[in-house]
Amino acid sequence: MSPEILLGLVLATVRMSLPILFAASGGYFSEKSGVAQIALEAYLLIGAFTAAAVGFQTQSLILAYVAAAVAAAVMAQIFNILIFKFKANSIVVGTGMNLLAMGIIPIVSKTLFESTGSTPALDTSEAALKQSLIMVSVTTVSMMALCYWIAEKSNWGLQIKFAGEKSEALTSVGVNPIKRRWQAVTLCALITGVGGAILSTYLASSYSPLMSAGRGFIALAAVIFAGWNLRKAWIVVLFFGFAEAIQIQLQNMNLAVKIPNEFIQMLPYLATLVALLLLRNKQQAPKEIS
């Protein structure tokens, strides 16, 4: 295999993983704090749409990313209020959030762009693409560093974990576990929203309806299968991205033996499952997750 193809494969892996990497990092914090989070898809969609819309209006990528994070976080407050104030079931509310995101975006885009969900195309000149690449690289590296620091080094991160494992312990030291969960879900939406921004502004050049295409659920699966371990979750996501990249390469190769396309399409999922079985982990779900 030539180094050129190898490099292409590595880059493709990273690109395919990016939004899922963000969603998985966000989902990790929510799940760790004891809140089952199936609304990642919603945050991705809202983030993607907001970034594409703001990016188009302001021509500023930084504003687009910030707006995406904020919009997703604002949306997460609906989730928070229903879960913590009204004690609703997080799975039910999470499903509702996903539907809400699907429904609200066409309404907003109808008033903004006279469309049912898609946004006008962003600038794709060479300079703009370069800028976008720098922006994505910086954001991704700092996101991973920040998440690692919060999860492993910070006091706050420890408290989030305790909120999910043994909330009485937190109460006994005078910290309200509900407050930590609330913050964890908000953090989750902030991070996932940025993942959405990358999806619509870097991996594509506009928002198109439902463009997350199930990435939020793959991220959640990665977190759960990695045994609620952040670094393992990242590895799982990257592995999935790698398998996707291989899958694309395989399809494009004119192989002597005809493999059914359905089988090739299935490979990333199959490979990820096998890898997870090998990567078996002892760590269990947060005890108070609900």
Add this chain to the structure above:
Amino acid sequence: MSKFLLVFCLFVSQFAMANLKIGLVLDKGGKDDKSFNSAAYEGAKKAEKELGIELKYVEATDTNSLETLHRNFAQKKYDLVIGIGFAQMDAVKKTAALFPETKFAIVDGEVSAKNVRSLLFEEHEGSYLVGAAAAMKSKSGVVGFIGGMDIPLIRRFQKGFEAGIKSVNPKATILVSYIGVTGEAWNNPAKAKEIALSQISQKADVIFHAAGASGAGLFDAAAEKKVYAIGVDSNQNWVKPGVVLTSMLKKVDVAVFETIKSVKEGKFTAGVNRFGLKDGGIDWALDNNNKSLWSAAEIEKLAQVKKSIVAGKVSVPDYYKTKK
């Protein structure tokens, strides 16, 4: 009060009589996919403007909701309900049986019922034509195809396209990829871009997509890497002028408009309506956005290809027939 109500009812029924009510059920890509659904929407919009009908459109966000959408239109006594896309075949079949008074039309699917018109296109013919166009423009001899969801309809595009390429350059290498095996494949531009980049890295310099809204990813990749892309269904030449070599037109707009018109004129007939190169329902797009990419000789050559397909001198492989 009751008198008033009666008058009101009369007024409403009068109003309803005067205005033909058309329900349009779009597929997942949505009205702004700039491709398949956009074409259908354009056709219905044109009918609204020119024929004075009352148009209401909905977009399916998931396949399970399709039947409900059709049923809703039928229950509200819409005169004609049009389903856009092969995925709506079952929904139309069921609803049409339940509401024999309502007229239905379906694009890309065949439903035999007394009140359903099936609008079918000869995609393989147009794909053959743009295949020939792609082979003429490819310098590397490597041409790519990106399909949306892996279904027989899109395979039909692919097979026609491959035959068209081989007719010009028998030695050409053809790279074929599909985005997925579910409906999400129509809405995944990020993955389409990745596939396009992968094909370009294998020296493909002309890539054709039949992937609905995902096609935007191909155009991005093609512009970035300076290769040619070919659009589909709608005329997509304007999306990235100079990058989009041409578009394979599948004039869903014409089919939709003609169907609405036939209902308006009371000439609606059930059965299969086929659109192909012969009647202009399928074509390749040449306009101000891509004119500069084509020499007169090349245009002439493509016109010849078109002529020989219409005349039946070239047999274009039809996936529906070869695989059934």
